[in-house]
Amino acid sequence: MGDKNKLSIAVVGGGIGGLTLAIALKRHGIDCKIYEQTDELREVGAAIALSANAMRFYEQWGLGPAFDELAFEMSHLIHRDGKSGRIIGKHSIASDYRKRYGSRYIGIHRAELQKILFTEVGLENIYLNKCLSNIDDSGDCAVLHFKDGSSAEADLVIGADGARSTVRTLMLGYDDYIYAGYTAFRGIVPIEKLPKLPDPAAIQFWMGDGCHLLHYPIGGERSGDVNFFLVQRDPTPWPHRQWTAPATEGEQRKYFGDWHPAVVEMLSSVPVGDRWAMNYRMMLGRWSKGRITLMGDAAHAIVPHHGQGANQSIEDAVVLADCIADMGSSSLSDMQKRYEHLRHGRARKVVHASVTTGDMLHLPEGKNRDQRDARLASAKAMQHHLDWIHGFDASNFAEPDARQGGTWM
Numbered sequence: 001m002g003d004k005n006k007l008s009i010a011v012v013g014g015g016i017g018g019l020t021l022a023i024a025l026k027r028h029g030i031d032c033k034i035y036e037q038t039d040e041l042r043e044v045g046a047a048i049a050l051s052a053n054a055m056r057f058y059e060q061w062g063l064g065p066a067f068d069e070l071a072f073e074m075s076h077l078i079h080r081d082g083k084s085g086r087i088i089g090k091h092s093i094a095s096d097y098r099k100r101y102g103s104r105y106i107g108i109h110r111a112e113l114q115k116i117l118f119t120e121v122g123l124e125n126i127y128l129n130k131c132l133s134n135i136d137d138s139g140d141c142a143v144l145h146f147k148d149g150s151s152a153e154a155d156l157v158i159g160a161d162g163a164r165s166t167v168r169t170l171m172l173g174y175d176d177y178i179y180a181g182y183t184a185f186r187g188i189v190p191i192e193k194l195p196k197l198p199d200p201a202a203i204q205f206w207m208g209d210g211c212h213l214l215h216y217p218i219g220g221e222r223s224g225d226v227n228f229f230l231v232q233r234d235p236t237p238w239p240h241r242q243w244t245a246p247a248t249e250g251e252q253r254k255y256f257g258d259w260h261p262a263v264v265e266m267l268s269s270v271p272v273g274d275r276w277a278m279n280y281r282m283m284l285g286r287w288s289k290g291r292i293t294l295m296g297d298a299a300h301a302i303v304p305h306h307g308q309g310a311n312q313s314i315e316d317a318v319v320l321a322d323c324i325a326d327m328g329s330s331s332l333s334d335m336q337k338r339y340e341h342l343r344h345g346r347a348r349k350v351v352h353a354s355v356t357t358g359d360m361l362h363l364p365e366g367k368n369r370d371q372r373d374a375r376l377a378s379a380k381a382m383q384h385h386l387d388w389i390h391g392f393d394a395s396n397f398a399e400p401d402a403r404q405g406g407t408w409m
C-alpha cells in the first residue's frame with residue numbers, strides 16, 4: 001500500500017486546493033482523479049487575492065505567463081480611516097515585494113484562476129457532477145458514493161471540498177461549523193463607476209468601529225475592475241440554515257452611509273445579491289482518519305480577514321503532494337502524520353491571526369486604535385507582518401517550526 005505509484009488517489013472537490021494538489025502531484029508523476037459536485041468549474045461573481053506564499057509555486061510551475069494575462073499585480077497595501085479617508089499606512093507591494101518574497105501579490109477573478117488551474121490539470125482527470133454523499137472506508141479500499149448513485153474506489157481520499165466539507169462531516173460524524181460573528185457582502189464594480197476612488201491599483205482596507213471594507217483590482221477581461229468585500233460585526237446568531245441569505249437592496253449601505261464618498265460610491269454601484277455569514281471550523285488534532293485526509297478549508301476553514309484561505313489551501317496542496325511523492329515504502333498513516341506535522345502549526349497560526357486581524361480592523365476610537373495606526377504606518381512593522389505570512393515557503397521543510405516569526409498584536 002505504501003507504494004505511491006500504485007496508490008489510487010481520489011480528490012473530492014475541484015476548487016483551488018484540489019486543482020492545485022492535482023497539478024503538484026502531476027509534477028511528481030502521480031495521477032489522481034478529481035470529483036467535483038458542480039457541472040462546470042466556476043465561482044461566479046467573486047475574486048481572490050493571492051500572495052507570494054502561494055503564487056511562488058504557480059510561478060515555479062511555469063504558470064506565470066497565464067497570470068500575466070489574467071491577474072492584476074497590485075501596487076500598494078493601504079489602510080485608511082473609513083469615514084475621513086485619511087491614509088493610516090501605505091506600503092509598496094510591487095517591485096520591492098517581488099524582490100523580497102520571490103513572487104507577486106495579485107487580484108484575479110476566481111473563474112479565471114479556475115481556468116488556469118484546470119487547463120493545467122487536464123479535463124480528463126476531472127469528473128464533474130459528482131457530489132459526494134458518503135465514504136465507506138471499512139473494506140480493502142475506500143468506496144466513495146455520489147448523489148447520482150455512482151461510486152468510485154480509492155486507496156487515499158483527499159477531502160478538498162471546502163468550508164462546507166462533506167468529507168469532514170463524514171469523518172467527524174457531525175457538522176462542526178461555527179458562526180464567527182461577522183456578515184459580509186461582496187461584489188465587483190467596473191472601474192469607470194468609481195471616479196472618486198483614490199489609488200485604484202492598490203489593495204485597500206477602509207476601517208471603522210465594527211466594520212471594514214476591503215477592495216482590490218482584478219485582471220483579465222475585466223482588468224482594473226474592483227472586487228470588494230464589505231464586512232460588519234454582526235454578533236447575533238445567524239438565523240438562516242444556509243450560509244448566505246438574500247439581501248434587500250440598500251442593506252449594504254446601512255452601516256456605511258456616513259463613510260467616505262468613495263466607499264459609498266463603491267457600495268452603491270452594483271446591486272448586492274446576498275449577505276454572507278462568516279463561518280469557521282475548529283482546528284482538529286488530526287486531519288486524517290483511515291484512508292481519508294483533509295486539506296484546505298475542509299481542514300481549517302478560516303475567517304477571511306487575512307485573505308489567506310486560498311493561499312493556505314495552496315500551501316497544503318504543495319506539502320501534501322510532496323509527502324505523497326516522498327512516501328516510498330512507508331505506510332499511508334506515516335505519510336498522513338508527516339503532512340499534518342508539516343502543516344498544523346502554520347495553519348493554526350494563520351487561522352488565529354485571521355481572527356485577531358478582524359478585531360484589529362474594527363477597533364473603536366481610543367488608545368488601542370492609536371497603537372494599531374502607528375503599527376500600520378510603520379514600514380518595519382508591516383515588513384515583519386508580511387515576512388511571516390507572505391515570505392513563508394511551505395516547501396522548505398528544512399527550517400524549524402519556529403521559522404514563522406510573530407503576529408500583529
Ligand SMILES: Cc1cc2nc3c(=O)[nH]c(=O)nc-3n(C[C@H](O)[C@H](O)[C@H](O)COP(=O)(O)OP(=O)(O)OC[C@H]3O[C@@H](n4cnc5c(N)ncnc54)[C@H](O)[C@@H]3O)c2cc1C
Pocket residue numbers: 012013014015016017018035036037038047048049050130131132133160161162163164165166184186229276295296297298304307308309310311312313
Ligand atoms: C468572501 C470571501 C473572500 C475571500 N477572499 C480570499 C482572498 O482574497 N484570498 C484567499 O486566500 N482566500 C480568500 N477566501 C477564502 C477562500 O475562498 C477559500 O479559503 C478557498 O477557496 C479554499 O479553497 P479549497 O480548495 O479548500 O475550497 P474551495 O475552493 O471552496 O473548493 C471546494 C470545492 O469542493 C466542491 N465540493 C464541495 N462539496 C462537494 C461534494 N460533496 N462533492 C464534490 N465536490 C464538492 C465545491 O464545489 C468546490 O469546487 C475568501 C473567502 C470568502 C468567503
